[in-house]
Amino acid sequence: MPRDHYLFSNGRLRRRQNTLWFERATGDRIPADDPDDTGAPSGSLVGEKAVLPVEAVDALHLFGEVDLNSKLVVFLAQQRVPVHVYDYYGNYAATLYPREYLLSGRLTVAQADHYLRPTKRLALARAFVGASLFNVRRTLLYHEKRAGDAGPIRDALAAVEREAARVPDEPAVPELMAAEGRARDAYYRAWPAVLGPATAAAFPYDGRTRRPPQNALNAAISFGNALCYAVCLKALYRTALDPTVSFLHEPGDRRYSLALDLAEVFKPLLVDRAIFRLLKTGRLRPKHFEPRLGGTYLTDAGRRRFVEAWDERLRRTVKHRGLGRHVSYERLVRLDAYRLVRHLTDPGDPYVGFRAWW
Known part of the structure; x- marks a missing residue:
């Protein structure tokens, strides 16, 4: 069964007949912005x-x-293998995206039509935000039963539910994104209670910061979100969807914005729960983070540990209610992309976004 492979060493990757050969190199990486x-x-x-x-x-x-x-x-393009590249600090940088092989003019026209028609676009944007907040709520409910001090978690649940109730009535995409942002802020404020006193003391949270992340917890969130984006982009590549035409995030240049839409749905399940387990079990510790260029980033050892846990999580399986068989967490992302395809080509089959039941 094909799976993702993660290369942390320096070296040269080349083709030898029909096999990939990686030759390691000595020496430490040098930041691209090093003078x-x-x-x-x-x-x-x-x-x-x-x-x-x-x-x-x-x-x-x-x-x-x-x-x-x-x-x-x-060779990689012929084999339909995308290559995701990360910079010295673990930030997503680029993807070598093979030529699309699943082409559908009918789907491309339908996807563009759903973006250009405000009512259709708003319905899809509501579906992405609604599914995202549902999965945030499921994550909070799971930890509410296990937290020593559940008060902050209950407060966050109330805030998330208020914003989720507003989603069906929000009149435009910017208002939807604002509602999701407010719910996320309340959700993140509950993380110290989710992590517990000892872990929260080691990984304090004082607000969400990006580019650069200002502390270890923000660094973990940013790194996990980059991995989730790559997984969603790969899932879209295995469909005939155009990854540059999105509905919640505004399409722009030099980014696959539909992967950002899909990632909103799966970050609570894939990224956030992985971080909770990594920190609470001690697989990630403060020593796995380091200050650089005015921010905080995972060390190379920290990224390796995160990726090991990430790969384990993607391969974890759950019995799918609709299919009646076990599927991996990563497969859930692909299935959600297929659901979006069905909606775009058959408006009678509405897309609602994946909603965890555990």
Whole structure:
């Protein structure tokens, strides 16, 4: 079964016949914004190779400094393997997106039509926000029963439910995004109660900060959100949807905004719950974060630990109520993309967004 592979080491990735070969390099990575960076590869190749059969690779995530050549890029495109690239600090940077192979002019026209018609777009935007807040609420309810001090969690639940009740009546997309933002702020304020006194003391939360994240907890959230975006983008690639035409986030240049829409639905289930487990079990500790350039980021060891837990979470299965069989968490994302396809091509089958039942 193909799966995602994560490369943290520096080195060179190349094609050898129909196999991927990765040759590791010595030396530490150099930040791209380092004034002494010459653009040359960091370190030197040591001859140590790892073999990745291409049929076992669903996507590649490059966290190390990896050299590629055009032959490899062509080969990966032929094999329909997207490559997600992250910068020195673990921020999502880019994707080598293979040429689309699932083409549907009918779906492309329908997707554009739903964006251009305000009523249709608003209905989809409401579905994304409604599903996102539902999953936030499920996460809070799960931890309310287990928290020593459930008062802040109950306060957050009340705030999220107030905003969720407003979603069907919000008149425009900006108001929907504002409602979701207010609910998220209340949700994040409850995280110290979810984590418990000891963990919250080690990972204090004093507001959501980005670009750069100002503390360890914000760094974990930003890193997890980047991974979730990549998973959603891969799911969209396996459909005929155009990832640049979105409904909640405004389509723009140089980004796959539909992946942002889909990620809103799955962040509570995939990212937030993974962070809670990592911090509460001690797999991530303060030593796995470091200050850099006015912000805080995961160290290389911290990113490795996060990705290990992330991969475990994506492969976890749950019995699907509609299908009657077990499917992985990652498969749930693909199924939600398929539901969006059905809605766009058959308006009688409305998209409601994935809603966790556990």
